[in-house]
Amino acid sequence: MNIAPTIDARAATRSGPLIEAGGIVKIYPTVSGEPVLALDSLNMAVGDGEFVCLVGPSGCGKSTMLRLLAGLDRADAGTMSLAGKRIDGPSEEVGVVFQQATLLPWLSVWQNVTVPLRVGGHSIAGRESSVRDLLRIAGLTGFENKYPYELSGGMQQRVAIVRALVRDPKLLLMDEPFGALDALTREKMNAELQRIWLASRKTVVLITHSIDEAVFLGDRVIVMSARPGRIIRELEVNLPRPRIAAETFGHPEHIRIAREIRMLLEGGDAP
Amino acid sequence: MTRHEKNMTDIPHEPSALDLIASSAASAQSRRRRARLTNTAIGVAGFLVLLVVWKLSVDVFKVPPYILPAPDEVFIALWSGIAVSPSSPLGYYLPLWSTLSNALMGFLIGGCLGLVVGSLMAEFRPVETALMPYAFALQSLPKVAIAPLIVIWCGFGDGSKVAMAALLAFFPMLVNSFAGMRSADIERIELMKALSATRLETYRLVKLPSAAPYIFAGLDMGIVYALLGTIVAEFLGAQEGMGVVITKAQAVTDVAGVFAVLVILGITGIALHLAVRWTQRSLIHWVDRGQH
Numbered sequence: 001m002n003i004a005p006t007i008d009a010r011a012a013t014r015s016g017p018l019i020e021a022g023g024i025v026k027i028y029p030t031v032s033g034e035p036v037l038a039l040d041s042l043n044m045a046v047g048d049g050e051f052v053c054l055v056g057p058s059g060c061g062k063s064t065m066l067r068l069l070a071g072l073d074r075a076d077a078g079t080m081s082l083a084g085k086r087i088d089g090p091s092e093e094v095g096v097v098f099q100q101a102t103l104l105p106w107l108s109v110w111q112n113v114t115v116p117l118r119v120g121g122h123s124i125a126g127r128e129s130s131v132r133d134l135l136r137i138a139g140l141t142g143f144e145n146k147y148p149y150e151l152s153g154g155m156q157q158r159v160a161i162v163r164a165l166v167r168d169p170k171l172l173l174m175d176e177p178f179g180a181l182d183a184l185t186r187e188k189m190n191a192e193l194q195r196i197w198l199a200s201r202k203t204v205v206l207i208t209h210s211i212d213e214a215v216f217l218g219d220r221v222i223v224m225s226a227r228p229g230r231i232i233r234e235l236e237v238n239l240p241r242p243r244i245a246a247e248t249f250g251h252p253e254h255i256r257i258a259r260e261i262r263m264l265l266e267g268g269d270a271p
Numbered sequence: 272m273t274r275h276e277k278n279m280t281d282i283p284h285e286p287s288a289l290d291l292i293a294s295s296a297a298s299a300q301s302r303r304r305r306a307r308l309t310n311t312a313i314g315v316a317g318f319l320v321l322l323v324v325w326k327l328s329v330d331v332f333k334v335p336p337y338i339l340p341a342p343d344e345v346f347i348a349l350w351s352g353i354a355v356s357p358s359s360p361l362g363y364y365l366p367l368w369s370t371l372s373n374a375l376m377g378f379l380i381g382g383c384l385g386l387v388v389g390s391l392m393a394e395f396r397p398v399e400t401a402l403m404p405y406a407f408a409l410q411s412l413p414k415v416a417i418a419p420l421i422v423i424w425c426g427f428g429d430g431s432k433v434a435m436a437a438l439l440a441f442f443p444m445l446v447n448s449f450a451g452m453r454s455a456d457i458e459r460i461e462l463m464k465a466l467s468a469t470r471l472e473t474y475r476l477v478k479l480p481s482a483a484p485y486i487f488a489g490l491d492m493g494i495v496y497a498l499l500g501t502i503v504a505e506f507l508g509a510q511e512g513m514g515v516v517i518t519k520a521q522a523v524t525d526v527a528g529v530f531a532v533l534v535i536l537g538i539t540g541i542a543l544h545l546a547v548r549w550t551q552r553s554l555i556h557w558v559d560r561g562q563h
Contacts (some may be wrong), residue, residue: 010509070465071465072461072464072465079505089467090464090465090466090467091467092467094465096462098457098458099462099464102456102459102461102462104459104476104477104480105557106480106483106557110420115476116466117468118472119463119464119466119467119469119472119476120467120468120469120472122469147556147557148557149557153497222490260378
């Protein structure tokens with residue numbers, strides 16, 4: 001093909017990047033008056049159906065990046081697009097999972113997961129069965145009428161994941177979704193998330209400060225530097241799926257990548 | 272074999288963990304019940320001691336009944352107002368109904384207005400900036416002092432009673448709903464933003480339920496204030512109501528009669544407060560439970 005690909009052609013290719021971000025700059029004003037440069041000319045691309053993990057030290061701007069992708073904040077410079085369309089506000093093509101499950105305690109599980117279908121001009125009509133499917137995949141069948149305070153932390157976060165998926169978005173953004181859970185529950189949730197992802201094949205951008213979690217889940221791990229946030233390296237994870245914690249964590253490839261990330265984050269030069 | 276079985280039935284079996292849990296839950300429940308019973312007993316005993324001390328001091332110090340009537344005289348006055356036909360003009364039923372219906376009507380109007388204005392102030396900064404000074408000024412004004420004005424504007428009928436009740440119920444509702452809306456969790460509001468929810472949807476699904484405990488605290492205060500407002504307006508001039516019963520009794524120095532009305536009003540206040548609390552408990556089930 002010697003014709004330059006048009007936007008339409010690119011959008012039509014399933015393997016083309018779903019997210020393209022170029023030259024992203026984000027500056028935050030602070031109380032002391034000194035503005036903080038959170039992100040500095042950051043470039044990033046995420047392919048359709050890819051599972052990308054962002055790791056970095058606290059305050060490296062990874063959450064800022066996620067807020068920009070979710071359309072909750074505006075970048076001060078640079079361009080960002082989702083499926084060829086500029087991101088200029090919250091989009092129904094994006095589902096977000098926060099660090100806290102952020103459920104509405106006055107609503108039952110069913111009411112919570114269907115909130116996205118009852119606001120923003122959406123309608124629940126005809127969607128009940130797909131919501132039930134998602135609840136089943138997440139292992140929440142039978143808990144529809146429970147209230148959030150009757151569920152464990154892990155189950156609450158699963159409810160939040162289902163809620164992020166009910167609009168059938170192209171992209172799932174997750175901001176340290178399991179950071180508030182204990183280590184064992186967290187490992188279980190990672191396996192659950194992988195299972196849900198394999199079943200739904202969404203594009204996922206997951207932010208984490210756990211290197212093991214990033215390597216276990218990601219097709220690709222993006223390592224960010226401390227403030228101002230920049231990408232210092234991108235690592236492909238070529239481990240077979242479905243990955244199983246007991247096998248993957250001991251796999252030489254996992255150990256090699258985790259070690260490289262650790263060295264990068266410790267400031268030493270990776271080999 | 273048979274002996275073994277026999278032994279099994281003879282010897283009480285080792286308590287399993289489940290049994291322990293069940294028995295500890297049962298003992299916790301009976302402990303709670305006993306504690307409740309003890310509290311009730313203390314309350315009743317304290318009340319009886321109060322009555323005895325009251326009766327004795329009236330007798331011993333020979334307090335004239337137009338200063339402080341003995342408890343039995345109050346009881347007689349109380350009984351004479353209760354043990355009559357509900358339609359009798361001498362009973363408490365008609366005036367209590369008048370006072371109660373005016374107070375509740377005022378509570379409803381004042382409460383709703385307080386909720387609406389409080390919500391608007393929480394939702395729109397310009398409304399807050401414009402109204403906050405007046406809210407503060409009126410809040411610090413002794414509102415009972417406005418009562419004569421209200422009577423001039425609304426007359427001696429039910430209007431002035433309802434208006435006074437509404438005025439007094441309005442402020443706690445305004446302040447509480449405003450504070451409650453502002454207390455809404457920022458992450459939940461952010462979630463609604465990410466879902467492109469409209470302002471009204473965010474209000475209905477997040478802010479109003481978040482404010483519910485505050486709103487009920489306001490209702491609790493408001494209902495008692497509404498009763499107070501109605502009585503004050505009745506003092507200034509009315510054809511019926513408990514305030515009128517008090518002024519009539521006072522005119523003939525029937526102090527026992529005044530006390531009897533106060534008892535009725537006290538019980539009414541407690542009943543209204545309990546009604547609000549009961550509604551709150553059955554409506555707000557999610558508060559005070561571990562939540563994320």
